């Protein structure tokens with residue numbers, strides 16, 4: 001097994017940088033279905049560009065490279081202790097090479113271990129099987145979509161769909177509700193794995209395991225197949241669309257598994273995965289550890305540029321008044337902000353500052369390290385690398401889920417004079433009110449498009465709060481051509497509130513029993 005380490009390292013790099021073929025096909029099918037020239041269609045073509053760039057740059061598709069979770073099948077007698085040692089080494093080295101973000105954080109102190117190793121990270125499951133070869137599967141599921149996982153305990157009364165009993169129809173209602181509650185925050189269009197039964201722990205595990213099924217497989221269980229087909233058809237009527245911008249495609253895959261349960265419990269567990277559905281696997285020679293084959297079609301086998309060229313072409317025909325593009329250079333004035341409205345595309349030049357959870361908490365009762373009047377704050381935890389001369393470079397830098405900053409954002413906007421908040425998934429009423437009062441906008445960038453945005457950062461001007469760890473530090477970035485859509489303006493309008501309201505009406509229309 002002298003090649004085991006290298007094979008696992010290659011698997012990590014492949015999973016983080018090259019979206020598998022079956023996932024690509026699903027993204028392509030979504031683009032064919034989406035109305036051409038809409039915000040969702042444009043975002044899908046950006047997503048396609050990003051997937052392509054990640055493959056060419058051998059860099060992370062999304063900056064959040066998730067919780068590395070390995071599932072290993074090995075023949076009886078294989079040395080699991082050595083395998084584990086090599087896996088840890090491969091994870092640490094892939095992190096050093098910027099293929100993974102430093103994602104392992106002490107839950108109490110917030111300290112980042114810097115190498116993705118620590119109590120509980122990475123997750124490694126071993127299972128023996130009767131075959132000779134070794135199989136290593138890996139999923140890199142990011143935090144934003146993980147936060148949208150949900151577990152139901154039946155019977156329940158669910159908003160929109162009403163009473164959900166302990167039967168197939170109750171299960172149907174849970175799943176539809178799960179898609180609704182995720183909105184665009186988990187970087188829709190997404191994939192869901194559903195676990196019916198088990199206990200609270202094994203139910204979630206079963207749900208996550210469903211994500212290892214091939215996107216295009218067919219469930220052999222006739223009842224579950226019916227549920228999967230129903231969900232795929234009806235989830236797309238909710239109108240959530242790519243990134244929650246509204247649209248025809250909200251879900252790219254639904255896989256349902258079942259396990260026995262206790263008489264008193266009936267859990268329906270849903271694991272939500274973003275479009276950046278990074279999972280791959282390798283089959284290894286049991287003697288040498290060399291890669292014999294891949295478990296899923298490799299991304300390079302499916303090129304989908306053509307489909308997106310058509311979409312880009314259609315975008316050119318959109319009427320100019322429907323697609324205003326405004327270029328702003330920081331610091332931004334109140335007047336400039338007041339002229340923006342929901343739907344405008346804003347292109348930012350100048351300096352941008354990253355800031356996420358740790359920074360927002362800090363700024364509530366401390367001063368900022370620099371003047372933020374007219375500033376643009378980017379909710380982003382990038383992947384960074386330092387060259388030999390000691391210069392930092394941005395390797396991957398898409399937005400993070402903004403709603404986490406809702407308790408702080410409004411006050412921080414007013415306290416420091418910030419004019420633009422950039423993130424994804426939208427924010428709530430407190431922030432909307434502050435944008436109106438002070439004169440600010442929320443700009444929605446495309447979640448997961450980490451390569452696409454990284455190229456907009458021409459130089460790292462400086463960094464504060466490195467003690468928060470790389471993702472949470474405040475990076476000051478020289479920016480050119482960073483495009484995002486106004487989804488909350490300074491006049492009280494929020495696209496997110498509108499899309500959610502509309503989706504709720506669509507969800508409520510699915511209340512009547514379907515599976516009797």
Ligand SMILES: O=C(O)C[C@H](O)C(=O)O
Nearest residue numbers: 064142143144381400401
């Ligand atoms: O942590 C991040 O960078 C992003 C996260 O996965 C999110 O979706 O919010």
Ligand code: SF4
Nearest residue numbers: 062142144187274448
């Ligand atoms: S930012 Fe979006 S694409 Fe990236 S891990 Fe989070 S949910 Fe997934």
